[in-house]
Amino acid sequence: MNIDRAKANRDLLAFYSEAGVDIALRDEPNDWLSAEEPAPAAAPEPAPAQRSPAPRSPAPVRAVSASILPSAPVPPPPDAAVMTAREAARSAASLDELRTILDGFDGCALKNGASRLVFADGTPGSRLMLVGEAPGAEEDRQGLPFVGKSGQLLDRMLAAIGLDRSKVYIANIVPWRPPGNRTPTPVETQICLPFVQRQIELCDPDVLVTIGQPSTGALLNVQGIMKNRGRWFSYQTGTREIRAMPMLHPAYLLRSPIGKRLAWRDLLAIKKALG
Template sequence: MTPEPAPTLSQLLAFYLEAGVDCALSEEPVDRLSDSRPTEALKAASVAGEAIAARMLRSAPAPVAPASDPLPAPDAAIATAREAARTASSLEILREMLEKFDGCALKSTATRLVFADGNPNARIMFVGEAPGRDEDIEGLPFVGRSGKLLDRMIAAIGLDRTKVYIANVIPWRPPGNRTPTPQETQICLPFIQRQIELVDPEILVTLGNPSTQTLLSTREGIMKTRGRWLNYDTGTRVIRAMATFHPAYLLRSPSYKRLSWQDLRAISKALAHITS
């Protein structure tokens, strides 16, 4: 078997440089701070190092410019949402705007837009926080377990989905049903506000703490706000509003259904009074 030829000095130095050895030592000490000329070994090491560096630069991929953020800054997205919502002259146009709106990151992770369900001419409007898994699949609000309970709640006061209008503050499902961020809520807020204006109900019912605090501008918890008549000002008229428990909360804490029933009875009496 023929032995392989010994590597040349340049090849050996190149190997050392690639292995991380970046200087060569000789038998005689070298004062690297003096102006003396470098040894031949150091010259060779320098030449080999420069060659390696040049070869690495040639083979390195070209720098890639950082990708621009596809979403506008939060303040810009909020301003865009306000302007778009303000110009929507009907619920159909508002829905089309939301379908095209790219200012909220939730849209990219959701399956579909969950706009509303029920009768747009209804005298009463229910607003929750955000869609869940079932709503994301079907594209309708309150169709899962909490939706079935909501159906029973409104049926208890002689109503059904043909006589009410149902929506959410957030029209896209947050990933994993997480709580929407304050920024996401503020970006979506102009759309639900315009939706309420266009439906123009006689009574607005907020379901749960998040939608109550967002729409009724209160920092109090649902235990203090529920069952009380409050005002929701659209800018053109004042709508009577009441907060009550979210159906999902009632599924977890059924003992509070009694209080929710009291809220529904008060709402039913108010509707009867409006009719008469």
């Protein structure tokens, strides 16, 4: 039997190639796992280091006095801020004096992030006073309450019963805009509450309307704007009793127009109370 060794070798190499063999070994087996690793080449000796000059010490930094750095006033603890607010509010003999006192009051941290004080709008001494929650972005820019989209709707609501801003007085529980138009915290509300209470006393309206739950809860101490809106409450100033009614906030009415029918009922009740 003749064997074509050349062809057999080619076939064997083809088999090895298909099997993944890519290196030719010797005839004797070689245990690559037990082979000693070659010793690493000796690292060349470093050249003698040149003497470098001593590092220069940095120039002394001049201390900056903290008195020339701009910083916001640190508000006092909440309890102390409330007591200070009560004393400051009681000392105001007029709305103009109250505004000046409030503008210099540093007990509420909201003042540090607001552009300006939003005190009031309308005519002091009006028979109808409305108290909302807190200024928004547009109110913060103009320094007047209810001048954004909610305020525009409020103007139309007042016009529906024959009123405008010259015949009412408008304020907020909190006179500074909270960051991001968020709801004022209970602490922030309690700190600012003495000022709006004094504002109501000095304005002395015949009818007080609390707009939205925050002002309703703070001034009338009732929770649940939907179940309490349209109801008459008694607000005591210390010298007289004022009729008070909670009403849905215009911002809520913009989101839920179906609530406008309830607001219309409340407006008619307010018109009737004003005679």
